[in-house]
Amino acid sequence: MIKVHLRLLIFMCSFSLFAQDYFPSNSGVIANNSNYTAFTNATIHVSPTEVIENGTLIIKEGKVVSVGESVNIPKNTTIIDLSGKTIYPSFIDIYTTFGVTKPKRGGNGPQYGASRSGFYWNDLIMPEQDVMASFKYDSKSASEMHKLGFGVVNTHMPDGIVRGTGALIALNNDADNSMRVVDGETTQHLSFSKSVTSRQSYPSSIMGSMALLRQMYNDAEWYADGNIDTKDLSLEALNGNKNLLQVFEAGSRANLLRADKVGDAFNIQYVIVGGGDEYERINEVKGTNATVILPIDFKLAYNVDNPFLAGTLSLSDMRSWNQEPHNPRLLAENGINFALTTYGLKSKKTFSSNLMKAIESGLSKQKALEALTTIPASLLGKSDVLGTLKTGSYANFLITSGDIFEKKTKLYENWVQGTPHVLENMNIKDIDxxxxxxxxxxxxxxxxxxxxxxxxxxxxxxxxxxxxxxxxxxxxxxxxxxxxxxxxxxxxxxxxxxxxxxxxxxxxxxxxxxxxxxxxxxxxxxxxEKDADKKKEKEKAKEPFISPITYPNLAYGFTEKPKAETLLFKNATIWTNEKDGVLENTDVLIKDGKISKIGKNLSNKNARVIDATGKHITAGIIDEHSHIAAASINEGGHNSSAEVTIEDVLDDEDIDIYRNLAGGVTSIQILHGSANPIGGRSAIIKLKWGEPADDLVYNNSPKFIKFALGENVKQSRSRTNSRFPQSRMGVEQVFMDYFSRAKAYDNLKKSGKPYRKDTEMEVIAEILNKERFISCHSYVQSEINMLMKVAEKFDFNINTFTHILEGYKVADKMKAHGVGGSTFSDWWAYKYEVNDAIPYNAAIMHNAGVTVAINSDDAEMSRRLNQEAAKSVKYGGISEEDALKFVTLNPAKLLHLDDRVGSLKVGKDADVVLWSDHPLSIYAKAEKTIIEGVTYFDLARDIQMREAIKKEKSELINLMLQEKNKGLKTQPVKKKEKVLLHCDTIDLHN
Known part of the structure; x- marks a missing residue:
């Protein structure tokens, strides 16, 4: 027995020594083979659409020489028999930070100017950054990627708004960089995120990032035309990189659409890194024509064992867990090109399991393979050498035990540039x-x-x-x-x-x-056991449950977007806000989105008739000063941010849109905050719940901008207190300086001479040309007087003073200047500069002839502006009709929209509210809120929806419990508090 074992040991040792000369890897392939190597009898996926059964693949010197069913094998070829095994092209990850050291956070304190000379004026613009300058090959990370099937990665430096160029790296652990670097300059990378290494104060918001990018592109064109004598290495690099693939990290569906908007303005088609929520607005995403780089970082199910904690989960979070795995399928079904990436995963090990989950949710295996091979290769312009196993391609391929998208399949080897990376010994018999x-x-x-x-x-x-x-x-x-x-x-x-x-x-x-x-x-x-397996297969083959996608995709969303109707309200009390006053027992006909008729005994055979007996109809409420429905409010990085616009950051999924509709609100002006004297441009929108962000904005919207005075802009409560201005005198000087500069800019522009387009100066010049209106945050009478005088010096008028809690002190001057006042009904003493506020303010200004509105500046108050208006009846004896106008017709006048909305008049937009009671009563409920003939809020539907939401949550909770019972990982429930935005809300944009 001992002799037999000894002979066997000697034989194995001699075989091992022989193998070290000729067969150093478990695959039996010569390591430094300059001859041919043939892989025979394999199922070969040449591409996602071409499969060869019992085929042969021949490689030499890191390239594919030939592939097919009948291939002539040259002499002196090393032959590897892969009977029963499968070959795939190895995967490509187009978006990684492979081999790049994570940037370290910079020091404390804001930085207002550039820290570099010879470069762009903002440190966050770094197109000159070359990833290869700091690249260091990481064999450990490469091995981790090998196990997932990747052979090539595109890498970049994740730092800044414009991040510089990326490079394409082959994950060949046995080569040097000269061989690994497939292409040292493949892509240019951009994002909305600030650099972690820079203390640059501006931008501090997404809308600021968008404005900066637009200005950068304008400056690049100006520079390319030879109009700047001073050398700018950043702009030179930007222009030099324009023919590279432009990759924009968005990270969400909303930011994807924002990034595309920036690109469209300059005829740039970005390839956009998404966020996995594209399915929520699939038509809008498709409309961008962008290819999406898609992370598959699916949410874990929540641990819902505790019913009290489970009750705090929002339906949108629960839906995200359920719907996200279907996102790749829905993109494919809608013809949206996408590549898959490991980017964003906390652990790359979850990539394969998440990919399997996407396939179980309906993503075809062919589309999955395309997203990992041919699509990224095509985007990088490398289809001739990557993504397939056609003749001339790199010998980058995987050897597997079978279908690579099946859980039981083993990945044996990952060949990169003809070099094998052995993951499992495929010559060992499987004894599982x-x-x-x-x-x-x-x-x-x-x-x-x-x-x-x-x-x-x-x-x-x-x-x-x-x-x-x-x-x-x-x-x-x-x-x-x-x-x-x-x-x-x-x-x-x-x-x-x-x-x-x-x-x-x-x-x-x-x-x-x-x-x-x-x-x-x-x-x-x-x-x-076979029956049990068949049962499992049947269950797996069943259509996976997907929670319905609604518009917007959260509680109270529409499964189908509502459409305009012909509506006939009968026997209501009509508050016209016109010379007819209040009409009893009167009908209103709505047709084609307009007020068609007002009168008694109306009829229309095509109308849906609504009995409004004992009920009241008013024009929709208009909030002149709101901060709901926006992802950003302040861009406070500079003392002027006229170049930014709230229209860039509309949030069409803000539940406060629905809540405002429930309070009878149909239109709002979303104002920039009060972080700086000259803020950003407004967004005037209709609350069309379910419509995408851009469709909320008024057609031919009047142009407005937010200015601000007082404590906020002079940074009374700022910790750093380092940005000019720091006094009320300084605030005045900011206005004088910017208006003077804008006047000079406008004169140059009108002269016909060449000029550098400056978005900030363009906007301020619009004010001087009376094309844009100012809504100014204000409190103290001295500052109110100051700004009116500054405006008069430059021959224009302030449009609206908002807040204006000391307006009663200067009402006569306001009337003479022609400015309106939008105020709170009874807020006072919440900070020093409002100590003199009184609840009679609105009445006093109104009686002086000022156009007065009551605004909210608050997501909660905006839902009951009818009650806020009613307070002016008590404080100041305002008539009920005039009080209602404070939240309907008057804000429409201040917003220059009174020809469209604000009153019930034939020909105006059908923005109306059906109230259950007197519209100024605390008992009144908005039963229907209608915008342009579309019912966006219906009290009866709301009651039904509450039951539907309860049922859907219950179904999702049961599915999550099943996940946990299967032993799958879950995440703890964390209660989320909705952040309500106000004038002084500072964005936490990084």
Whole structure:
């Protein structure tokens, strides 16, 4: 026996020495082979659409020489028989930070100017940044990517708004950089995120980032035309990189659309890194024509065992967990091109399982393979050498045990540039399975798994699980386990050989030293187990449950967008806000989105008739000063941010849109905050719940901008207090300076001479030309007087003073200047500069002839502006009709929209509210809120929706409980508090 083992050992050692000369890898391929290598008898996926059964792949010097069913194999070719195995092109990850050290955060304190000379005026614009300057190949990370099937990655520096160029790297651990670098300059990278290394104060918001990018592109054109004498290395690099693939990291569906808007303005088609929520606005995403780089970082199910915590989960978060895995399928079904990436995953190990989940959710295997091979290759302009196994391509391929998109499939080897990276020895027989055997009168059940890599064994005797250790190599298995008698520390050892992978044959050594023959057969599945497997397959084949996608995709969204109707309200009390006043028992006909008729005994055979007896109809409420429905409010990085616009950052999924509709609000002006004297441009929108952001904005919207005075702009409560101005005198000087500069800019522009387009100056010049109106945050009478005088110096008028809690002190001057006042009904003493506020303010200004509105500046107050208006009846004796006008017709006048909305008049937009009671009553409910003939809020539907939401949440909770019961990971429930935005809200934009 000893002689036999010794001979076997000598033979194996000599074979090992022989292999070191000719077969150093487990695949049996010469490592530094300059000859041909042929892989025969394999199923070869040449591309996602071309599969060769029993094919041959021949490679030489890192390239594919030929591939096909009948291929002539040259002499002196190393032949690898891959019978029963499959070859795929290796994957490409187009968006990584591979080999790049994570940037370190910079120092504290704001930086207002550039820290570099010879570069762009803003440090966050770094197109000159070359990723190869700091690149260092990371073999450990490369090995991690090999296990996922990747052979090539595109990498970049994740720092700044314009981040510089990326490079394409082959994950060849056995090469040097000269061979690994497929292309050192492939892409230019952009984002909305600030640099972590820079303290640059501007921009501090997404809308600021968008404005900066637009200005940068304008400056690049100006520079390219030779209009700037001073050398700017950033603009030179930007222009030099314009023919590269432009990759924009958005990170969400909303930012994807924003990025595309910036690109469209300059005829740039970005490839956009998405956020996995594109399905929520699939038509809008498709309309961008952008290819999406798609992370598949799916949310874990929530741990909903605790019903009290589960009750705090929002429906939108629960839907995200359920819907996200369907996102790749929905993109594919809608013809949207996408590539998959590992980017954004906390652990790259989850990539494969998430990809399987996407396929289980309907993504076809062909589309999955395209997204990992041919699409990224095409985007990078490398289709001739990457993404397929056609002649001339790099020898980048995977050897697997079968279909790579099946969970049981093993990935044996990942070849990169003709170099093998062995993940599992494909020449080791797979002995995974269950084995039953009898030993010394005891029955045993042995389960072996992962036998081709790191074998695991589980041994049971009766109901006892025995401690077990297994080794498996060269078709020999060594198994050591404790005896069933736990009082003794005795072990049984088995040495067995496998020839076909379905039986074990050898010797067993008992604790007393006796040896016995050992034989165990792999057990076949019983009919009951087969039936159970079939049942599982059937369940898997069932259409996966997907929560309905609504518009917007959260609670109270529409499954189908509502459409305009012809509506006839009968026998209502009509508050016209016109000379007709209040009309009793009157009808209103709405047709084609307009007020068609007002009168008694109206009829229309095509109309849906609504009995409004005992109810009231008013024009929709208009909030002149709101901060809902926006993702950003302040761009406070500079003392003027006229170049930014709230229209860029509209949030069409803000639940406060729906809540405002429930309060009868149909239109709002979303104002920039009051972080700086000259703020950003407004967005005037209709609350068309369910419509995409851009469709909320008024057609031919009047142009407005936010100015601000007082404590906020002079930074009374700022910790750094380092930006000019820091006094009320300084605020005045900011206005004088910017208006003077804008006047000079406008004169140059009108002269016909060449000029550098400056968006900030363009906007301020519009004010001087009376094309844009100012709505100014104000409190103190001295500053109110100051700004009117500044405006008069430059020959224009302020349009509206908003807040204006000391307006009663200067009402006569306001009337003479022609400025309106939009104020709170009864807020005072919430900070020093409002100590003199009184609830009679609105009435006093109104009686002086000023156009007065009551605004909210608050997401909660805006839902009951009808009640806020009613307070002016008590404080100042304003008539009920005039009080209602404070939140309807008057704000329409201040916004220059009174020809369209604000009153019930034939020809105006059908923005109306049906109230259950007197519209100024605290008991009144908005039963229907209609915009342009579309019912966006209906109290009866709201009640039905509450039940539907309850039912859907229950279904999703049950699905999450099933996930946990299967042993899958879950995440804890964390209650989220909605942040309500106000004038002084500072964005946490990074």
């Amino acid at each position: 399975g269950n084995y039953n055997f009898k030993l010394a009168g005891n029955d045993y059940k042995l389960t072996i798994s992962s036998s081709t890599s790191k074998p695991n064994a589980k041994l049971e005797s009766g109901e006892k699980s025995l401690g077990t250790k297994i080794n498996y190599a060269n078709d020999w298995m060594n198994l050591t386990f404790k005896t069933a008698d736990s009082t003794k520390k005795e072990y049984i050892r088995i040495v067995a050989n496998t020839t076909k992978g379905n039986s074990l044959n050898g010797k067993v050594t008992l604790p007393n030293g006796n040896t016995l023959s050992f034989y165990a057969n792999k057990t076949k599945k019983k009919d009951s």
